[in-house]
Structure formats: C-alpha cells, structure tokens
Amino acid sequence: MDYDFSKPHRQSAHGIIIMTASTLIKITRALIFPIVIAFVKFKTVSVLYFLLAILVIVLVSLLFAYLWYLKFTFFLNKEKQEFVIHKGIINKDQVTIQLDKIQQVNINQSILQKIIGVYGLKIDTAGAHGEEVSIKAIDEASAYNLKAHLLNRATSASPVEEETKQIQPETLPFLKISALTLFKVGLTSNYGQSLTLLAAFFYFVFHNLREFMNIYEVDKGRVESALTGLTTFFSVSVLIIIFLVALLVINLVRTFVKYFELEISKHQHSLLISSGLFAKKNTLVSPDKVQITAYSQNYFQKKMNMFNVRLKQAKNGHAKNGKELHGSTLEVPGCNVTERDELIKMILGKIPASAKLFIPNWRFLNLPIFFNLVLPIAIFLIIGFNVPQIKPFLPLASVYFLIGVLMIYISYKRHRINVNEEFIIKKSGIWDISHEIITPNKIQAITTFQYPWHKSVDVGHLCLHTAAGQIRFKYGNYTEIKNLVNYWLYQIESGDQDWM
Amino acid sequence: MSQFENDTIDIRSIPRYEEIELNKPHRNYWKIILINLLIFLLLLALALTAVCLLVPEVKAYLTTIIIGHLTLAALLFLLFKASFKKRGYALRTHDIVYKSGIIAQSTTIIPLNRIQHIELNEGVFSRIYKLGALQIFTAGGQTGHLHITGIPIEDAKNIKELLLRKLDLTADKTEVN
Numbered sequence: 001m002d003y004d005f006s007k008p009h010r011q012s013a014h015g016i017i018i019m020t021a022s023t024l025i026k027i028t029r030a031l032i033f034p035i036v037i038a039f040v041k042f043k044t045v046s047v048l049y050f051l052l053a054i055l056v057i058v059l060v061s062l063l064f065a066y067l068w069y070l071k072f073t074f075f076l077n078k079e080k081q082e083f084v085i086h087k088g089i090i091n092k093d094q095v096t097i098q099l100d101k102i103q104q105v106n107i108n109q110s111i112l113q114k115i116i117g118v119y120g121l122k123i124d125t126a127g128a129h130g131e132e133v134s135i136k137a138i139d140e141a142s143a144y145n146l147k148a149h150l151l152n153r154a155t156s157a158s159p160v161e162e163e164t165k166q167i168q169p170e171t172l173p174f175l176k177i178s179a180l181t182l183f184k185v186g187l188t189s190n191y192g193q194s195l196t197l198l199a200a201f202f203y204f205v206f207h208n209l210r211e212f213m214n215i216y217e218v219d220k221g222r223v224e225s226a227l228t229g230l231t232t233f234f235s236v237s238v239l240i241i242i243f244l245v246a247l248l249v250i251n252l253v254r255t256f257v258k259y260f261e262l263e264i265s266k267h268q269h270s271l272l273i274s275s276g277l278f279a280k281k282n283t284l285v286s287p288d289k290v291q292i293t294a295y296s297q298n299y300f301q302k303k304m305n306m307f308n309v310r311l312k313q314a315k316n317g318h319a320k321n322g323k324e325l326h327g328s329t330l331e332v333p334g335c336n337v338t339e340r341d342e343l344i345k346m347i348l349g350k351i352p353a354s355a356k357l358f359i360p361n362w363r364f365l366n367l368p369i370f371f372n373l374v375l376p377i378a379i380f381l382i383i384g385f386n387v388p389q390i391k392p393f394l395p396l397a398s399v400y401f402l403i404g405v406l407m408i409y410i411s412y413k414r415h416r417i418n419v420n421e422e423f424i425i426k427k428s429g430i431w432d433i434s435h436e437i438i439t440p441n442k443i444q445a446i447t448t449f450q451y452p453w454h455k456s457v458d459v460g461h462l463c464l465h466t467a468a469g470q471i472r473f474k475y476g477n478y479t480e481i482k483n484l485v486n487y488w489l490y491q492i493e494s495g496d497q498d499w500m
Numbered sequence: 501m502s503q504f505e506n507d508t509i510d511i512r513s514i515p516r517y518e519e520i521e522l523n524k525p526h527r528n529y530w531k532i533i534l535i536n537l538l539i540f541l542l543l544l545a546l547a548l549t550a551v552c553l554l555v556p557e558v559k560a561y562l563t564t565i566i567i568g569h570l571t572l573a574a575l576l577f578l579l580f581k582a583s584f585k586k587r588g589y590a591l592r593t594h595d596i597v598y599k600s601g602i603i604a605q606s607t608t609i610i611p612l613n614r615i616q617h618i619e620l621n622e623g624v625f626s627r628i629y630k631l632g633a634l635q636i637f638t639a640g641g642q643t644g645h646l647h648i649t650g651i652p653i654e655d656a657k658n659i660k661e662l663l664l665r666k667l668d669l670t671a672d673k674t675e676v677n
Contacts, residue, residue: 314639444614444640449606465640482518485609490514492611493594499614499639 005076005149008086011069014116015137019065020058021112022136027057033208064089074135076149083123083150085133095133097123103289103313103500104328105147107282114279119143123150124313124328151270151284173263174342177275181306181334182259186252188300189308189333189432194251198243259333264343271346273330283330287347289313289500291442291468295340296434307340308333311347314467314500329468344437348423352437355420358484360475361459364412373404417473419484424464426471440488441497442466448485450478464488467499517597517609522588528629529650533580535625541573589648591659596636598646608646612666614638620660622653632656636663 028035067089074085083102085095106122113120118137138146177185262275270286292312301307309332335343341351377397384390384397411430418425426436443464450460460478462485464471473481548565552558558565583602590597595611619635626632632653636646651659 443611444638445608445610445644445646447606447608447643449601449604451604463643465638465644467639467641469641470643482516486514486516489517489595489609489611493613496613 005074005146006078008073008075009142010073011135012118012137012139013069014118015072016062016065016069017116018112018118018120018137019068020062023061023065024058027061033211072135076146083133097133099150102150104286105150105284107143107147107284108279109281110279113137121146147284151286173265175262175264175332175335175339177259177262177332177334179256179260182255182262183252184301184304184306185259185308185333186255187248188298188304188306190251190255191247194247194254197254198247198250255333259331262332264332266346273332285311285313285330287349288498290347291466291500292436292438292471293344293347294434294436295335295344296429296432298432305336306333307335307337309335309340309343312468348437348439350422352418352423352425353420355418355423355425358417358419358473358476358480360412360415360473361457361477362412363454363457363459364415364475365408368408368411369405372408373401377401415474417476424471424488426473436471438464438466438471440491441495442499443488443492444499446485446488448478448481454478515592517595517607520590520592520597522590522597522599523651525584525587525589525650526629526631526652529631530584532623532625532629532631532650533584537573537576537580541569541576544572545569587650589651591662596646596663598648608644610636610638610644610646612663614640615663615667617667618660618663620656626653630654634659 068087071089071092072085072087074083076083081099083097083099085093085097087093087095103124106124108120108122109118110120116137117139119140120134120136121138121143122134257277259275260277262273264274265272267284270284272282272284274280274282290311291314292310294310294312295307296310297307311330311332313328313330332343345351377400380390380397381394384394407430411428414427414429414433416427418427422439424438424440428434428436444467445465447463447465448460449463454460458478459475460481462473462476462481548569552562552565579602583600586599586601586605588599594613595609597607597609599605599607616637616639618637621633621635622631623633630653631650633647633649634651634656636648638644
C-alpha cells in the first residue's frame with residue numbers, strides 16, 4: 001500500500017455498494033408508508049409492476065453510484081497545504097479545503113461498512129465555507145493515514161515519525177468508560193433528549209396510524225372508545241410509571257448505543273475519542289480547536305462521583321450565511337474527578353487554579369420571578385375566579401409559586417463566574433450544574449449592557465461571544481465587569497495567540 | 501487569587517473602553533431614517549386605505565385606525581430618534597467599539613485580530629447622502645457581529661481598508677506559523 005496522497009485517489013470500490021445502499025435507504029425511508037399501503041391495497045397484477053419499479057430504482061441507483069465512484073477523486077496538495085476533492089456526475093465540483101481550516105476528522109463505520117470492511121471519513125471544517133466533506137468508503141489503513149496527514153500537517157514533513165507511528169498505532173487509552181458507568185450515566189442524565197425522542201416517536205406513530213386508519217376507513221369512534229377504555233383500565237399513575245420506565249429504558253439504550261466502549265487516547269497533538277455499539281465512531285480532536293471546555297453534574301451524579309465533560313468546538317459555517325449551523329460538541333459522560341481533571345489538562349494544558357469570584361446582584365431574581373411566577377399566577381387567578389371549573393385547582397398556584405421561587409433562587413445562587421489570569425469559568429444551572437471554562441483568547445467579541453434604571457446601583461450584564469456559543473454573566477457589578485472587559489481586551493490584543 | 505490581584509494594578513493602566521470618545525453617526529443619516537420611516541408609514545397607510553375601500557365594515561372604525569396609525573408614527577419617530585442619539589462607534593488601534601440601544605445601552609467590542617470579514621453596504625438613499633454601513637463579522641456567530649450604519653462613505657472605505665490590511669497581516673502571520 002502506498003500512502004502517497006499527493007496523487008488523485010479513488011475511494012475503495014466497495015463504495016459503490018455503500019452509495020447504492022445509502023440511496024436506497026433514503027428512498028425507502030421517504031416512501032415506506034406508501035410502499036406498505038401499495039402492497040396491501042394493490043391487486044396481484046400491479047404488485048408485479050411494483051416489484052419491477054423497485055428493480056429499476058435499484059439499477060438506477062447502482063448506475064449512479066458507479067458513476068459517482070468514477071468521478072470522485074481526492075488528493076493532498078502538499079505545497080499549498082490543501083486537500084482537494086473532485087466530484088459530481090453531471091456537474092463538476094471541486095472542493096478545496098485548506099488544511100489549517102480543518103476542525104476534526106471523523107472515521108466512522110456503519111453496520112454496512114462494517115460488513116464490507118471499509119470505513120467512512122468525514123472532514124469538518126470551520127471558516128468561510130463551512131462545507132462538510134465525506135468520503136464514504138476507504139480501507140482502514142488509508143483512512144488513518146489520511147487522517148494523520150490531514151491533521152498533523154506540521155509533522156507530515158518528517159516521514160520517519162510517520163513510519164514509527166505506522167508500526168505502533170495503538171497508544172494506550174488514558175480514559176475508558178466501563179459498562180457499569182454507562183449504566184449509571186443512562187440512569188442519571190440527558191432526560192431531555194430522550195423525552196423529545198419519545199415525543200417524536202409517539203407523534204410519528206400516531207400520525208401514521210391516523211393515515212393508516214383513514215385509508216382503511218376504520219371506524220374512528222371504535223378506536224377512540226377502545227383508547228378511553230384503556231386509559232380507564234390503567235389509571236393515570238400507572239401510565240405515568242410506564243412512561244417513566246420507557247423514558248429510562250430509552251435513555252439507557254441511547255447511552256449504550258452512543259457511548260459503548262468509550263475510549264480516549266492521546267495521539268501526538270490530538271485526542272482520539274472512539275465509542276459506539278453498532279457503529280464505531282472515531283473522532284480526532286486537536287485541543288486548540290476546542291473553544292469551550294465544560295463539565296456538568298447533577299445531584300445523583302454527585303452522589304456517584306460522576307461528571308459529564310463536553311468539548312465544544314467552533315460552529316461550522318459562517319455568520320454571513322445567516323443561519324446558525326450546529327456546533328460540534330463532543331461529550332464524554334461518566335468521568336470521575338481524576339479522569340475529568342486529566343481531560344481538562346489535555347485540552348487546556350493545566351487545571352484552572354483558584355480564581356477571583358464574581359457574584360450577581362440580588363436583582364437577578366426580579367425578572368424571572370415576575371415573568372415566570374407573578375404574571376402567570378396572576379393570569380391563572382383571574383381566570384380561576386371567573387371560571388368555576390378551574391376554581392378547585394387554585395391552591396396549585398401556591399405549590400407552583402414555592403417550587404418556582406426555589407428554582408429561581410437556586411439558579412441565582414449558582415450563577416457565578418470565576419476569573420484568573422488564564423481562565424474564565426462560568427458556573428450555572430439548577431439541576432445540572434455546569435462549569436464552562438474558556439481561555440480569554442477564545443473570545444471573539446464582548447458585549448456589555450446596562451438598563452438605565454440599574455445605573456445608580458451599578459449593575460450590568462456581560463456577554464462573551466465565542467465561536468462555540470455565548471457565555472453570559474448577568475446582574476454583575478458593572479464597574480467590575482468593565483474592568484474585566486478591559487483586562488480581557490488587553491490580553492486578546494496584546495498577545496497574538498490564535499483562537500484555533 | 502493573589503496573582504490576579506497583582507494584575508489589578510496593571511488594569512488601571514490598561515486603556516478603558518468605556519471612556520473613549522465615540523463617533524456619532526452622520527447628521528444626514530437621520531434624514532435617511534426619516535425617509536425610510538415615511539416610506540413605511542405611507543405603505544401602511546395605503547394598505548389600510550385599500551382595506552377600508554374593499555371591506556365596508558371596517559369603515560366604521562376609520563377614526564380609530566387613523567389615530568392608531570398616527571400614534572404608531574409618533575412612537576416609531578421617538579424610538580428611532582432615541583436610538584439614533586445613542587449610537588456611536590470608535591476605532592482603536594486594536595479593536596472596534598460600537599454602542600447602541602434604545603433602553604438598555606449595550607457596547608460591543610471586537611478585537612481586530614478576531615475579525616473574519618468585512619462588508620461595506622450602500623443603500624439607495626445612503627448613496628444620495630454619501631453614507632455607508634459597515635458590517636463586521638467574527639466567528640462568534642450572529643450575535644457577535646457588528647452593523648454600524650451612517651458612516652460617511654469616505655470614512656467607511658478608509659476603515660474597511662485599514663481593517664482589511666490588519667486582516668491580511670494576521671493571516672500572513674498564521675501562515676508563517
């Protein structure tokens with residue numbers, strides 16, 4: 001095998017199969033219900049035509065995949081430090097990526113790719129284009145070699161090092177998440193995401209069920225009466241328990257699928273994070289591309305001595321495009337204290353030392369209490385006193401008020417920033433308490449603002465814009481904030497440290 | 501903490517962003533705001549008349565509509581006047597500062613070495629009064645970008661040239677690295 005990427009390369013020929021399959025999957029996903037309905041509704045003669053149509057679709061996608069394979073070439077331009085891809089069946093596209101714009105290179109393997117024995121390689125870039133490039137089929141050795149070439153442009157000049165790396169590519173992982181830890185993680189975190197997933201699933205099922213019923217002209221009344229019968233059979237509390245169990249199970253499954261055998265190892269200048277149950281996902285991150293290093297912990301996780309660490313990288317694309325593209329966040333769940341510290345040390349170079357603490361003014365409480373508690377409760381009371389059906393529920397308002405006050409007070413108590421010479425640490429959260437750490441050189445722009453009625457009490461707000469999102473500190477002492485801003489500006493402008 | 505305290509002495513000698521003299525947008529920019537406002541109000545008035553003519557039931561509320569329109573006009577006038585008065589920008593050696601806001605006064609500062617690219621816009625009316633608007637983008641996304649309006653076009657071009665030169669300088673530096 002030669003690993004000279006300076007000449008145009010094609011993908012592995014298996015790519016034709018992958019491409020065909022992915023096109024077919026897309027088509028099937030879009031047409032699954034029409035197809036099922038067609039199967040049920042059509043008579044036998046038309047089923048034949050239908051199968052013929054499927055055959056034609058398969059052949060056409062195979063042809064396209066073949067053409068796509070022929071036209072897709074990539075090479076590395078060492079002099080210009082560019083990675084160039086030619087592609088396009090009808091249109092000819094040339095994608096050029098400057099190597100220093102590359103954020104991360106992912107090597108993935110889906111189930112199909114695993115069966116055929118190839119890997120997929122995806123390049124994330126930051127900057128003006130925000131284009132994402134993926135190579136769908138490449139053999140393992142080439143994949144890792146190309147990745148090394150793409151990311152370690154500094155060392156690519158010395159081939160000797162490459163050789164040694166070739167022989168010993170396995171470095172010992174310094175962080176491994178065990179199945180037991182994953183189990184704990186699944187029980188304690190990311191409920192929100194699972195909840196949306198569950199909601200989306202129910203929506204999907206009901207939506208399609210209704211279409212299904214419309215087609216078969218199922219008597220709606222009968223279904224509804226059956227449903228109401230079910231709900232009375234299971235009392236509401238039982239339903240809630242079922243729902244919660246389903247949520248937990250989904251959460252567990254999701255966690256296992258995503259983070260199974262999560263390992264982090266150090267490679268020359270970057271971290272290799274690999275995880276996944278079905279599809280193994282390998283991500284290579286260079287620490288200086290990480291914009292915000294964050295870790296969070298909730299009450300349960302605190303009891304189990306666990307942290308979720310998140311490495312936020314720059315959002316792809318550009319403000320000029322007008323749309324906010326997804327930021328790429330890498331999550332490492334279930335770290336213990338030493339593992340967390342090790343990870344932070346890898347990214348930031350050291351553990352942030354003790355820092356000066358800044359706390360918000362008590363006026364922090366005013367607006368949330370007014371808009372989240374006083375206003376809705378007032379509206380509720382007004383409606384409640386006029387609509388007799390709601391009247392018995394009026395005492396609920398006091399419960400809502402108490403819980404609300406407690407939550408807002410906790411969020412106020414947790415809203416802190418710590419600043420020292422090298423780091424800015426923002427602490428926040430009600431249930432999940434998160435710490436976001438940035439170095440001043442990651443700041444892109446700073447906004448400070450103040451309401452006129454806060455001028456006399458010297459209270460103001462601060463927003464630090466970074467490439468991976470904003471960090472806000474609200475209701476701080478405005479004089480202190482201004483001092484900090486001047487200090488950070490001085491740090492950013494006097495040093496020529498780049499932000500990635 | 502002690503290390504940070506050490507630096508607080510330094511902080512006093514650091515240039516302070518809140519004390520710099522800001523350039524106000526050009527007087528003529530107020531005229532452009534007025535022209536735009538008038539066009540908007542005129543279009544709104546036309547649309548309302550059309551509704552009144554087409555739907556006879558609405559005619560009964562004619563006075564309410566006229567009063568509403570006039571209050572809106574007055575309100576918008578006052579808001580724009582307030583926001584116009586409070587805007588200001590300044591270019592320093594290492595950063596660009598922009599202050600704005602109707603009620604809350606917000607100040608955004610972008611260090612020049614964080615600028616991604618710059619746009620100079622000239623509208624139809626701006627061209628008549630020889631004014632331009634500068635847009636300055638950073639990697640900080642939508643919220644981290646500046647839109648400075650009502651700069652005399654010559655100044656705007658100069659600022660743009662200057663910033664671009666800075667950009668090239670930083671780009672060269674990273675390439676050497």
